[in-house]
Amino acid sequence: MLYLDSADTAELADLLGTGLFAGVTTNPTILDRAGRSVADLPELYALTREHGGTFFAQATGADADELRSASDAILEISGDIVVKLPATQPGLTVAAELTAAGTRVLVTAVYHPSQQLLAAAAGAQFIAPYVGRSTDAGFDGIELVREMAALSGPGFPRILAASLRGVEAVSHVAQAGAHDLTMSTAVARTLFSHELTGRAVAEFEDIAASSLARHEAASS
Template sequence: MGEQPMKLYLDSADIPAVAPLLHTGLFEGVTTNPLILQRAGVAPAHLPTLVQELIDAGAGSVFVQAVESDTDEIVAEGRRIVALGSNVIVKVPATRQGFAATARLAHDGVPVLVTAVYHVRQAILANSAGAWGIAPYVGRMDDAGRDGLRQVEQMGAVLHGSETRVLAASIRNADVVHELALQHCDAVTMSTAVAEALFIDHLTDRAVAEFTEAARALT
């Protein structure tokens, strides 16, 4: 994992929820997957419109996942996805076929984020395939009895010095975000609810209220 500040992404296809956060200028882009699209009611035919709406809202990059399972079909779908715009990055699941497709797409200059990563060995395969990055599922690893933060730390160690980034996903709360930052994780994607929670601190709110009260007393 690199020495640059950790980049923040939003894991959502809900334009009304995403747009205000993108407008802050603090979030690099938006990640999606089929479940997120389903929850937002985005049909495949409307995907180009969604990508453009997210870019117009301020997303520097938009991640769209391939859903095919055969290597040749994943490659073909990946090429269709990346054709949606210069800001689009293809997501491919960490399967045998997915890694093979990633290698072919990467060879052609297509940026690929290998997703649904649960183990360090998958990070090694993604790096060998020339992936743009990996998306380890922190919360889901914890659910499965694996230490998600520890796994991400080890993934960062094996990828150190490579061009394959770690973009941590499945983030359950804001505290996990700062734990990942302490590990110098390259990037993290989160729901809009977790993103909103990053802005909340009751001690800050109390101090601001005191400042406001003092300013009014001076007038």
């Protein structure tokens, strides 16, 4: 499934309206880039649900207690929000508690396949490898997804590839075995635009218009 990694309501409303995207993922960085904060999560959740999508919100905190408190605040908005927690000891501890209570969890900021084992032990439904950031750090983000896909199986979380920098990364992580992908609205829009497709559509329109003109001339 395809998700949108954004907090821009205008962009989200337009793209969600296509019916092609399964929901919205957010984190503190995404919120800040859009000039928003956790105070705006209810609005973003409502917009996502209006279009039938799944909403992901990230809990923050320096320790397990703070992460629990942040998770509780997210779930006060709605119990069907997927809570994002980091692949750290406190984050995975809280993840296990939440999944045991029936909450869906995504383990985020993942850079190694071994973290997938911990996410599975915590009962997480999703895991998010950071593809672009991994490559920036000198590793191979696509290979990370490929290794995680090889490890995946029954009882393992769905791989939701994140930090995708362009259309090539989107296709490559899909080929590598990611179950789901999340991307910025800018990257999402590139999926709709290909030069050769545009040429073909323009040709179709020209031929259709020309054919109609000839038909109308013949009929007059």
